[in-house]
Amino acid sequence: MSRLILFNKPYGVLSQFTPEGRWQGLRDYLALPGVYAAGRLDADSEGLLILTDDGALQSRIADPRHKLPKTYWVQVEGAPTDADLDPLRRGVDLGDFVTRPARARLIDEPAGLWPRNPPIRFRQAIPTSWIELTISEGKNRQVRRMTAKIGFPTLRLIRAAVGEWRLDALQPGEWKESHV
Structure with a gap:
């Protein structure tokens, strides 16, 4: 077993x-x-x-190759709109490869989320938002690179599910x- x-x-x-x-x-x-x-x-x-x-x-x-979906909760700097997530849904050209289309949606901060130690950097004038992002690949620092490419750098990254x-x-x- x-x-x-x-x-x-x-x-x-x-x-x-x-x-x-x-x-x-x-x-x-x-x-x-x-x-x-x-x-x-x-x-x-x-x-x-x-x-x-x-x-x-x-x-x-x-x-x-088995394409098990991996779901992440991503806290990003800024306030993306649903339309801002469209490139993630189509696939993002990261220079060395183009990502497969992802599922992406804006979410509220996940319920029951623990505080991070150390805390993320906080800037009074810049809001943060949460995205739920599901990908079926997992190249080095891919999620961080994807959100940066669309103009919303990752501040905190939590994998919520694998398959x-x-x-x-x-x-x-x-x-x-x-x-x-």
Whole structure:
């Protein structure tokens, strides 16, 4: 029976067990031998990280060829309109590649959202907004690059779901076992 772990990765934690420099590793939160991350989240991103002890499942979850949708809550600088999100829905030319069309919609701040430590930069004169963005690929810093390209830099990035698995009520640093 494969193990599948849903972990709410806090800000400042790498998607690997070994810490590096100023970043913590997963071993500071998970004492589970034999499981490995299925995909990555940058240290400055938060949210759902899936771990498993099943190599084939790990590959299926992480490999973009399987097109598992990944849903993010993105706090951006500025106040985009629904029309401002159209380029995300069509695909954005990032120079080195063009993204696949994404699902994008404006949302209120997600209910039950925990405070980030450290907090995002705050500027009195510049509003922030939330976008729910679902992509089926996951190149390095893709979501941040996409929102910057349309003129709304990412301030906070939280992965809320991967395929059928959701963050739900998990708080930063918490994990639970799920089923495949």
